[in-house]
Amino acid sequence: MFSSTLAAYGHHEKEELFLQSTKSATPASSSENGPALPMWRAAILGFQHLLAMYSGDVIVPLLIGGALHFNAMQMAYLISADIFMCGVATLLQLKRTPLTGIGLPVVLGCAVQAVTPLSAIGNQYGVGVMYGAIISAGIFVFLSAGWFSKIKNFFPPVVTGSLITIIGFTLIPVGFQDLGGGDATAKNFGDPKMLLIGFLTMGIILGLNVFAKGFLKSLAILAGILIGTFIAAAMGMVSLKAVGQASWFHLPQFFYFGTPKFEWSSILTMILVSLTTMVESTGVFFALGEITGRKIGEKDLKRGYRAEGIAVILGGLFNTFPYSTFSENVGVVQLSGVKTRKPLYFSALFLMLLGLLPKIGALATVIPNAVLGGAMIVMFGMVGVQGIRMLQQVDFKDNNNLLVSAISIGLGLGVTVYPQIFQAMPQSLQIIMNNGVVIGSFSAIILNIVFNMRPQRAVAPAQAQVNTTVQPQNHH
Secondary structure, eight states: OOHHHHHHHHHHHHHHHHHHSSSSHHHHHHHHSSSSHHHHHHHHHHHHHHHHHHHHHHHHHHHHHHHHOOOOHHHHHHHHHHHHHHHHHHHHHHHHHSSOOOOOSEEEEOOOGGHHHHHHHHHHHOOHHHHHHHHHHHHHHHHHHHTTOOOOOOOHHHHOOOOOOOOOOOTTTHHHHHHHTSSSTTTTOOHHHHHHHHHHHHHHHHHHHHHOOOOHHTTHHHHHHHHHHHHHHTTTTOOHHHHHHHHHHOOTTTTTSSOOOOHHHHHHHHHHHHHHHHHHHHHHHHHHHHHTOOOOOOHHHHHHHHHHHHHHHHHHHTTTOOEEEEEEEHOOOOOOOOSHHHHHHHHHHHHHHTTTOOHHHGGGGGHHHHHHHHHHHHHHHHHHHHHHHTTSOOOOTSSSHHHHHHHHHHHHHHHHOOGGGGSSSSSHHHHHOHHHHHHHHHHHHHHHHHHHSSSHHHHHHHHHHHHHHHHHHHHH
């Protein structure tokens, strides 16, 4: 399988280069037509991409599986199937076809912002409804790709920055819960040993980010989790029972946990989550386009969204998760200076091979909650600050922008801390209203339309621009 896939990859690349040579030269072709990259070096670079996203990806099945009270065998399958599907989703996005594939050096993984809503849906309605909502969201992403590529005006920096800030900061409480042991009602919640391990993990990640360079720096989160787990094992806090019980080989299969069922509020919730991931993916596409010297047009965006839509549908069918483009890997591309997709094909193949071996998947289940909590606080905090960085582009001297961001972030964080505030609402509405990401998303988009997209609001800056250009001419 490995050799045949590589051969197919080589054929596709030659065909693509031939097609590009028959057209006028573009910045896109320059990023693929550099010096030939040896296979062994591409493989190492591909493994680097895998490691940069692996810890962030494995955390999602651990969180959702834990929230749904999956046993060790179920968790091992969930993680293995998820890793395999990450490889499939990455391949879908790497290869350009007339309908799908952005054709940029990307890696796809689980959408972190789906953790809270999927856990809520699974606990309230069951896993069948959860997977039905994922499939429905994937169909929505695929079908909406055309018009979504045209409505970028609804997502200026004040909206996207607010959304990403909300996504990061509303997940911080999940990290703190794990830091204390995972179950806030347990008698040993906040045990000093757990806090010690959690803060040690956090310290290792921070230390590597400050003092390490290059490749090692990009592995800071994975290294922190591994070292934290080894220290926890030395303190008797780790059990390898789940690894012993897991099988050596397992093919992902349709409907492993149950057949999909469809419920309107759950579907709407996942569509809203998908909209936020599409916004994030758009930012990644443009960032990578800039790095690789390729101009990203409307057709590119359509193909990228469609590929993600198919990946989300497959996630629902194979009972895993929705997939989206990982922003972590933008930094790896920039750091390595290698802008070709060749290493990413290796990443996809490695992910698929790892996903076929449940014992490797089971290794992730032995990581103590406190270690995960320490890592998550760093990761989710960084996501939140990434949103703040986006908000730096916004003119906050304009009170309207200030209100859009302040109210949206305030609502998102408020609902996260006190979700019971909507307990008097019907159950079907609670699953939407209790989600800080969804409430914050609604707020940012609607308030931006009301405050910043009114006709008179659009005319005023234009008139001011006319006045400033006309006024100097009158002095002459």
